[in-house]
Amino acid sequence: MSYLLRVYLQDRPGSLGLLAVSLGSVGADILSLDVVERGEGYAVDDIVVEVARGSLPDTLITAAENIDGVRVDSIRPYTGVLETHRELELVDEIARATGAARMQVLVDLAPRVLRVSWAMVVGPGAGGVVQLFGSSSAPETPLGDVDWLPVTEPVQLDPDAPWVPEPWRDIDTRMAAAPIGAASKALLLGRSGGPDFRPSELARVGYLTRIVTTVLATS
Incomplete structure (x- = not known):
């Protein structure tokens, strides 16, 4: 183990x-x-x-x-696959995919690349913010209204903010978000039980999402 x-x-x-x-x-x-x-x-x-x-x-x-x-x-x-060039392989997989499948590849691979519990892409929808794409481990709890969209740079989110669903708080979920694709969308990352996202990790998320946004824009 x-x-x-x-x-x-x-x-x-x-x-x-x-x-x-x-x-x-x-x-x-x-x-x-x-x-x-x-x-x-x-x-x-x-x-x-x-x-x-x-x-x-x-x-x-x-x-x-x-x-x-x-x-x-x-x-x-830890159940991830150990790889020395995780980010590069993720970008390569996204570039090989087409259309909406690219966002799904991102959320499917982001947990092991960034060592988080789950990943989802969220954006505005009926009744508030909705999950547009999610990894297999992403919670299905509706988000409703949030106070941090749109985001312009990677940020760590307050785990006790009013918008955070109660099941997420119960397991002490630590979260970070970064803009992805259109300005109204964001990559939302969660770690069940922590730890907090370090500044260097937020910078790493930002580098990755900027590269992915460029790939999406040139598709």
């Missing part, structure tokens, strides 16, 4: 090696590591580890936080 850990650690020589050794001591095999963000004296990393079925996530948290300067921000099961 695989888990995705988001960890904060002091950005100093050897800290990542110590973390790897500590995780290995509880039977965790590191499959991939992505640097999400690097700041003054710290780094935020996403680490995918594989453990024996039945192993408890708490064991991974304890092993990681036994290292001085390491804090686990979140841990969740």
